[in-house]
Amino acid sequence: MEKKHSPGRILEPLLKDLGQDGRRAFQLPKTDLPAVAPETQIPSDWVRSKPAALPELSERDLVKHFMRLAHLNFSVETNFYPLGSCTMKYNPRVHEEIAGLSGFAQLHPYAPDSLSQGTLQLLFELERMLAEVLGMDAVTLQPAAGAHGEFTALLMARAYHEAQGRPRKKVVVTDSSHGTNPASAALCGFDVVEVKSNARGRVSLESLASVVDHDTAVFMMTNPNTLGLFEEEVMKVTQLVHDKGGLVYMDGANMNALLGQVRPGDMGFDMVHVNIHKTFSIPHGSGGPGGGPVGVKAHLKPFLPAPMVASGSAGYRLESPGPQSIGRVRSFFGNVGALVRAYAYIRSLGTDGLKQVSEGAILNANYLKELLRGIYPIAVDESCMHEFIASAKEMKASQGIKAMDIAKRLLDYGFYAPTICFPLIVEEALMIEPSETESRQTLESFADALAKIKHESEETPERLRTAPHRMPVSRLDEVQAAREPNLRW
Numbered sequence: 136m137e138k139k140h141s142p143g144r145i146l147e148p149l150l151k152d153l154g155q156d157g158r159r160a161f162q163l164p165k166t167d168l169p170a171v172a173p174e175t176q177i178p179s180d181w182v183r184s185k186p187a188a189l190p191e192l193s194e195r196d197l198v199k200h201f202m203r204l205a206h207l208n209f210s211v212e213t214n215f216y217p218l219g220s221c222t223m224k225y226n227p228r229v230h231e232e233i234a235g236l237s238g239f240a241q242l243h244p245y246a247p248d249s250l251s252q253g254t255l256q257l258l259f260e261l262e263r264m265l266a267e268v269l270g271m272d273a274v275t276l277q278p279a280a281g282a283h284g285e286f287t288a289l290l291m292a293r294a295y296h297e298a299q300g301r302p303r304k305k306v307v308v309t310d311s312s313h314g315t316n317p318a319s320a321a322l323c324g325f326d327v328v329e330v331k332s333n334a335r336g337r338v339s340l341e342s343l344a345s346v347v348d349h350d351t352a353v354f355m356m357t358n359p360n361t362l363g364l365f366e367e368e369v370m371k372v373t374q375l376v377h378d379k380g381g382l383v384y385m386d387g388a389n390m391n392a393l394l395g396q397v398r399p400g401d402m403g404f405d406m407v408h409v410n411i412h413k414t415f416s417i418p419h420g421s422g423g424p425g426g427g428p429v430g431v432k433a434h435l436k437p438f439l440p441a442p443m444v445a446s447g448s449a450g451y452r453l454e455s456p457g458p459q460s461i462g463r464v465r466s467f468f469g470n471v472g473a474l475v476r477a478y479a480y481i482r483s484l485g486t487d488g489l490k491q492v493s494e495g496a497i498l499n500a501n502y503l504k505e506l507l508r509g510i511y512p513i514a515v516d517e518s519c520m521h522e523f524i525a526s527a528k529e530m531k532a533s534q535g536i537k538a539m540d541i542a543k544r545l546l547d548y549g550f551y552a553p554t555i556c557f558p559l560i561v562e563e564a565l566m567i568e569p570s571e572t573e574s575r576q577t578l579e580s581f582a583d584a585l586a587k588i589k590h591e592s593e594e595t596p597e598r599l600r601t602a603p604h605r606m607p608v609s610r611l612d613e614v615q616a617a618r619e620p621n622l623r624w
């Protein structure tokens with residue numbers, strides 16, 4: 136029954152090919168209700184004349200099939216996953232246990248506050264813990280992801296400027312910013328202006344001064360930036376924007392480098408989002424549920440989305456929106472399952488533990504960068520924060536090998552690929568973020584694989600261009616796969 140894709144490669148058969156008539160998995164007990172003829176309930180031309188041609192399988196068949204498919208996946212559980220900017224760290228199992236407690240997992244979203252006290256207390260405390268970590272005065276937990284957090288913050292910024300009687304049109308972003316920054320600003324109706332980085336990969340104060348004016352609503356900045364570099368002039372940057380009456384937003388996707396070291400609020404930022412699915416150890420991938428809580432300073436508090444959790448003599452409750460609130464941005468309380476995990480992560484590590492996270496992340500990134508020194512060029516080769524950018528530009532110039540070829544070949548060596556071709560300002564970028572949860576041995580074997588690939592680029596470049604060779608499928612036409620997915624196979 137096994138279908139061949141290319142010589143030597145076996146693909147998992149489809150359920151329809153595995154099915155055998157008459158097989159059954161779990162069976163429900165017999166009903167004691169009278170049988171009802173479908174024709175009496177459904178218009179007759181919608182009633183099937185013969186049973187649907189569905190595959191019939193036993194529970195054993197199904198478990199084998201889905202487990203075999205699951206084993207084809209790369210995951211943070213099974214492989215090193217150095218996906219820059221995304222902080223793919225190990226997620227401790229205890230969080231799953233806690234998120235699975237029935238009081239959290241089975242709470243009905245329409246349950247009254249009086250029956251939701253445990254969850255409301257957790258959300259209330261999480262807001263305050265995040266406010267402390269970020270150096271902010273208040274936090275909303277509603278946004279469902281980082282991009283959603285950006286959008287929420289920009290809605291607040293717009294409402295803030297309007298409330299001052301001075302609506303502003305412009306949002307300034309950096310040329311190394313994540314694509315979500317300009318996208319969120321555009322979606323919010325702002326004009327987007329880009330500011331260039333300087334030769335050291337930082338925001339240039341001169342360029343910034345030339346674009347920030349009295350029509351600038353917000354400057355969005357990532358710190359450490361997407362080159363893994365700390366913006367040393369951040370205090371001057373935030374001052375410069377404030378002097379023009381603008382707000383400064385920090386894209387906090389890289390908080391893994393800052394936990395317990397510095398706080399966005401202390402660097403002058405008015406607003407910040409964190410990706411709890413990156414920094415606070417929530418499993419993520421395939422756009423799965425995460426969270427993008429947003430912290431704000433006191434002057435933006437009236438504009439926060441509603442409802443917020445409040446505590447009073449009668450316990451915890453959801454507060455109705457104030458007159459200036461931007462309203463709801465997410466149904467119910469946000470992605471509570473993810474928020475419970477973030478709470479567990481912070482509580483189990485404590486203040487010292489969070490500090491160790493960022494120290495470990497920075498140490499691991501710098502160690503790996505040193506291992507690769509001399510093998511791959513490093514963009515802006517200074518001490519880095521939690522990630523750094525290597526480049527395939529030399530291999531491209533000499534052998535035509537691109538970052539994509541390296542990423543594909545790494546799969547053969549058992550490693551997930553780093554982020555490639557981002558940030559856009561580095562040619563053939565390989566954005567590598569090891570995270571604090573990986574061992575020295577893992578970093579060394581990854582560096583080893585990259586060194587072997589460099590060697591292969593000189594000896595067997597053709598083999599690199601056609602990699603991967605040990606995966607269930609080899610090089611795919613990704614554009615075609617996205618536009619005309621072949622789901623029949």
Ligand SMILES: *Cc1c(COP(=O)(O)O)cnc(C)c1O
Pocket residue numbers: 220221280281282283313315316357361386388389410425427
């Ligand atoms: C991941 C990321 C985002 C977007 O966050 P999502 O949670 O994926 O929406 C924004 N900026 C940076 C720098 C990121 O790495």
